[in-house]
Amino acid sequence: MIDFPVKLHEIEKFQIDNQNYVVDLDRNEVVCVDPVVWNVLELCGSRSREEIIRHLKEQHTEAEIFEAFERLKYFAESNLLVSNAGHYVPDADRKLRLLTFLSQIPASQSEDGSIYLLLESLSQNMEVTVGLPKDQWDEAYRDDEVFHFIPMETDLKRARTYYINATYDVTIAFAPIDFGLLSVQANGVIPFFSWNSVPTIVRVQGGIRDEAAFINFVLAIYGAKRPFDAIVVDAPWLIHRFQEILSSDVDFSFIPDPIDLERFRPYQEKMVGKRCISAIFDTQEVFQKPVVGIIAGEVPEINYRVGKFMAQLCPELFFVIFAPILPDLYLNNLPGNLVFYTETEQFGTDPHLLPMLFNAMDTCFFHATLQSSSSLLFQSLACGVPTLIGTSIAMPELGNACAFIDSKRGITNREYLRCVLDFLKQLLADPTEMDRLSKDGRKLAEGFSADAISAQFANLVHALTHRQIETQTMPTYNSFPNLFCYSYNGAHGTVRSQALQRPHYFAESIEVGLAKELLKSHSRLQAEMLLTEIYDGDKERACHILDTLSDSVL
Structure with a gap:
């Protein structure tokens, strides 16, 4: 992007036969420009971007003005008409301008609380703007004290992308999202990279249901991204899965979701959480048996089969299965030692409910796949829950904060589930190891605070903006x-x-x-x-x- 006002070369302007010409006397070159660029050149040496738009908006549309800004940027990169802007370096005294795209307003305490935490923390060091679809827009959002919200067309055409290029230093998109900017179809991804000239970070999160569509979505972005773009994943097993698919290394970055460490923390008494489960599910078994949390992914049928099998095989344990949604037909005839925590209205929006459930658990089993939510894993660790992870690969990023078991046979393999249960029972019988995992898990989670994750994103943003400068002019995909x-x-x-x-x-x-x-x-x-x-x-x-x-x- 170019910051206005700019320093112009010594130029002369003239018109012949209704054509506009600009002579760059420093370069001895003549350029033919359209009326919008002609008018922008009159103002850009002394006016800010906002002043130029305000002055010209009665003569030209906003889209035409931003397209002229893009044209001026092209001249700058060619060292024509404009000085130094082609080697733009963000002013150290000016906050970077960040634009992100969300399908709805981020809620501070709901499932999207991690996004809210991240954006709130980023806003301390950057000017954060949140683009919302017009059908989700409410004028009250303009008065938000934390973020600057703007309404945006979900189908981002070239003119809107000119606006992004001219106004922001970097964009962040969260995926998968229900937003036309980044649909799961490749033809919805590529044009954005074709027109957008600022660094783009695509935030890829697990916990998905359609694995094949998700993989192809990420592969399309991976093929389209430029040297100054980045794909950031929220879990290390996502990186290993794509390395496995492509049989090669991938340059993804692992930055987990931030954790509200005040909200997710160990309670002194687990009885508080057990009372919560007893009240919600109307059961007394939670007081009589060790409580085991199970996080197995997003597919309802798999959650049901895994939960029912484990509960029937181990009646001496009480199981809480985390499932995003579960049809009513699965909730009939469940074993008495099995309940499902689902995203239904019955649980309301109490921000303390999820931490209480974690604190009721004596241990937790997490099956690491693309369909598993890493947020639930790291939140449980923050609550000090000793956790067993089923994985087919090593995870040095997690150190010794968790116990691990080989999951190559898959979550629906009964022999694998028997091994998991044996491991959990051994863990429950070893209070020393339980205490160590609880403390090490909490320590790992403390490294995922909002400020720590924000710092990682900020470092990445600065690295990408400097990489963009080093890359300088690259042909866009419009050329290919x-x-x-x-x-x-x-x-x-x-x-x-x-x-x-x-x-x-x-x-x-x-x-x-x-x-x-x-x-x-x-x-x-x-x-x-x-x-x-x-x-x-x-x-x-x-x-x-x-x-x-x-x-x-x-």
Whole structure:
């Protein structure tokens, strides 16, 4: 972005035959500009961005003005008309401007409380603006004391992206989200990176239900992101899962959700939490048996099967299953030592309920997958709950704060669940180890405070803005007919390369994408010869690919 006012080169302006020309006397070059850029050049040497918009808004639309700002930025990057702006370095005395996109206003105490905590902490060091869909907009949001809210079209067209480029230093999008900016379709992701010129952080969170769609969404972003963009995940097992899928390292960053350490803390008496469970679920068994929390993911059927199997196999334990939603049919005929904590209205919005449930637990089992919520894990650790994690990979990021068990057989494997139960019973019989895990878990969680996580994000933002400066001018994806990325087949667990074709970025094979690219600047015969060479002399394969293309392409 460019900060106004700017320092202009020595220029002269003149008009011939209704065309606007600007002479850059420092560079001895002549540039033809449209009327909006012409008018912006009159003001940008002495006016702020807001003053320019206010002065020109009666002559031009806001979109036209921001497009002129983008054009001016292009000139600056070419060292034309404008000095130094092409090597923009944020003023050390000015807060960075951050724009984030949410599908609804972040609630301070609900499931989205972690997002609220993060944005609130970031606002201490940055100017945070929250873009909300227009259908969620309320004029009362303009008076919010913490954040600056703005209404935005969910379908971000090029003109709106010009506004982002001209106004903000960095954008953060939380995914998966129900917002047209970043849909789970690749063709909803790529255009944003095509038009946006500021660093973008995509915050990828687990706890999803449609694993294949989620994976392909992340792979599309991974293929589209530029050197000064970043993908940030909330759990280390997400990184390992994508490394497994791609059979290579991925440059994702692990920054967990911040934890409200005052809200999530160990109680001196677990009886407070047990009374809470007893009152909510109308059961006395919680006072008679050790309480085990189970966090197994987002799929209702799996939660039901896992919970019922474990409860029937171990009637001497009381189980609390964390499930986002559970149909009524699953709640009938449950064992007396099994309850489900679900996101239903019966639990209300009491911010102390979830910490009380954690504090009622003697131990917790967490199965680490893309479908598991890391927030629940780290919140339970903050409450000092000794935790066993089922995982197929090492997690050095968690140190010795948890116990681990191999989960390669999967959460629905009964032998695996028997091993989990045996491990939990051994843990419950070892008070020394329980005490150590409780203290080490709390210590780990203390490193995930709002201020600590905000500092990690702030460091990343500064690193990306400087990387953008180092990268300087890069061709945008508007310059490329194809974008190559990976596609995941959930049914077979396989990955293939694909070419996303402009203008709508529909998926085709790499072979077809390459053939189309060659045909833009080569004859059919030349393309056939080049493809034959690429495919190790397989002329038949090259001809078959070319034959499959439509006549309109050829």
